[in-house]
Amino acid sequence: MELLNALVEKGLRRELPTREEALAVLATSDDELLDVVAAAGKVRRAWFGRRVKLNYLVNLKSGLCPEDCSYCSQRLGSEAGILKYTWLKPDEAAAAAAAGVAGGAKRVCLVASGRGPTDRDVDRVSRTIEAIKERNEDVEVCACLGLLSDGQAERLRGAGADAYNHNLNTSEATYGDITTTHTYADRVETVQQAQAAGLSACSGLIAGMGESDEDLVDVVFSLRELAPDSVPVNFLIPFEGTPLAKEWNLTPQQCLRILAMVRFVCPDVEVRIAGGREVHLRTMQPLALHLANSIFLGDYLTSEGQAGRADLDMIADAGFEVEGAGEVTLPVHRVDAAAAAGGCGAQGSAGCASHGEGGGCGPCGGHAQGTGHGSGHGDAAQPAAAGAARTDLVAVRRRGAGTDLPPNA
Numbered sequence: 001m002e003l004l005n006a007l008v009e010k011g012l013r014r015e016l017p018t019r020e021e022a023l024a025v026l027a028t029s030d031d032e033l034l035d036v037v038a039a040a041g042k043v044r045r046a047w048f049g050r051r052v053k054l055n056y057l058v059n060l061k062s063g064l065c066p067e068d069c070s071y072c073s074q075r076l077g078s079e080a081g082i083l084k085y086t087w088l089k090p091d092e093a094a095a096a097a098a099a100g101v102a103g104g105a106k107r108v109c110l111v112a113s114g115r116g117p118t119d120r121d122v123d124r125v126s127r128t129i130e131a132i133k134e135r136n137e138d139v140e141v142c143a144c145l146g147l148l149s150d151g152q153a154e155r156l157r158g159a160g161a162d163a164y165n166h167n168l169n170t171s172e173a174t175y176g177d178i179t180t181t182h183t184y185a186d187r188v189e190t191v192q193q194a195q196a197a198g199l200s201a202c203s204g205l206i207a208g209m210g211e212s213d214e215d216l217v218d219v220v221f222s223l224r225e226l227a228p229d230s231v232p233v234n235f236l237i238p239f240e241g242t243p244l245a246k247e248w249n250l251t252p253q254q255c256l257r258i259l260a261m262v263r264f265v266c267p268d269v270e271v272r273i274a275g276g277r278e279v280h281l282r283t284m285q286p287l288a289l290h291l292a293n294s295i296f297l298g299d300y301l302t303s304e305g306q307a308g309r310a311d312l313d314m315i316a317d318a319g320f321e322v323e324g325a326g327e328v329t330l331p332v333h334r335v336d337a338a339a340a341a342g343g344c345g346a347q348g349s350a351g352c353a354s355h356g357e358g359g360g361c362g363p364c365g366g367h368a369q370g371t372g373h374g375s376g377h378g379d380a381a382q383p384a385a386a387g388a389a390r391t392d393l394v395a396v397r398r399r400g401a402g403t404d405l406p407p408n409a
Helices: 002-012 019-026 030-048 090-102 119-135 152-159 172-178 184-196 213-226 252-265 277-288 308-317 332-340
Strands: 051-061 107-112 140-144 163-165 200-202 205-207 230-235 270-273 294-296
Touching: 002 019, 002 030, 002 252, 019 213, 019 252, 030 252, 051 090, 051 270, 090 107, 090 119, 107 119, 107 163, 119 140, 119 152, 140 200, 152 184, 163 184, 172 184, 172 213, 184 200, 184 213, 200 230, 205 213, 213 252, 230 252, 230 277, 252 270, 252 277, 270 277, 277 308
Parallel strands: 051 107, 051 294, 107 140, 140 163, 163 200, 205 230, 230 270, 270 294
Antiparallel strands: none
16 A cells, blocks of 8 residues: 555654645555554554553542543543542552552553642652652653643652653644633643653543544644654543543544554654553454554553553563563654753653653543443443443442552552
8 A cells, every 4th residue: 555655664764744644544444454553563663663661550639620621530520430539648659659560560650630730739749759769760750740830840850750741632723622721732831841841741642532533633743743752642431420421433443543643643752552442442452552662551540441460461462572671662863862952751761760630630641531441340341232332341440549459550
């Protein structure tokens, strides 16, 4: 297929595809799907080999957010039956993070609901980062606290944070349809503040909120321009009790096309399969590893994910390997560029370890819109008709952070 050959060549040269080419990937037929995966897989392997980076979420503060993000189970007015609790203590958060690291996670993502942190919140998170690094010196820590105020990114970096997540979520043109309590420009500014402070930027999107293919291409092209080191791709889970509860728009095939398009537009960036992979990709999750080089291990913020052991088995069975603490995630040219700028883009064992929802409370890709999976407890999921809404795969998180039960890692 001439289109795919051209996209592979551009990906190997780090050349931006045209908008028409990106849209054409999303418009390919199911008969062409394996060809699309194979082509994007060549680009993925060229820059990241067969390594899969594991990330682990710790929800520091759950629910009660003043923002109105339509996709989020923690939003203002949400009727979703999620866990609600105030800030975890640093030692509690460090213990939760240790479970993920023991399961193979290389990065821990610390997330707190809310418009953005107060200075007191930044102090609290800084102590948490220090507690985590005391236990695991080489682990990467990414903070996701919402909109940042002046100087807060620098303080987080000084405490040892390696990265900051703040997703763009959707196109600028449709952002006001999803959220009204802050703007698309607010999100862009926070990502830029994190980059200016030397933090590795993590910023991605949510697919399946009723957007058009043009909107998907718009947000991915905007991300390419913003140049984050990692791009999490979330697939909306319509959580009961949120405004988007009836939006079941995705198929496994379309999810794979979206991941392939992101890989072609962002060839040398860490592409992470984030919230919703279990619900929307289902048995086709292993194929997605040929497109993305990063996933979340275990549970998400307010919902349950696939069992951690199942994640590891899936990676091994698909012929991939878990990225080790001593391996640098990003290609050398991105590492060198980050080092020259004095930033944290190395994302490897050296990284920055030596120094340690509303306005953006979605995790580094996990998002608070229930991204769950039965995970081995409760009634067994029943087969559903093709294209039917799989509400049976959505489970509110009842274990791990904020509970007395052990986490899923």
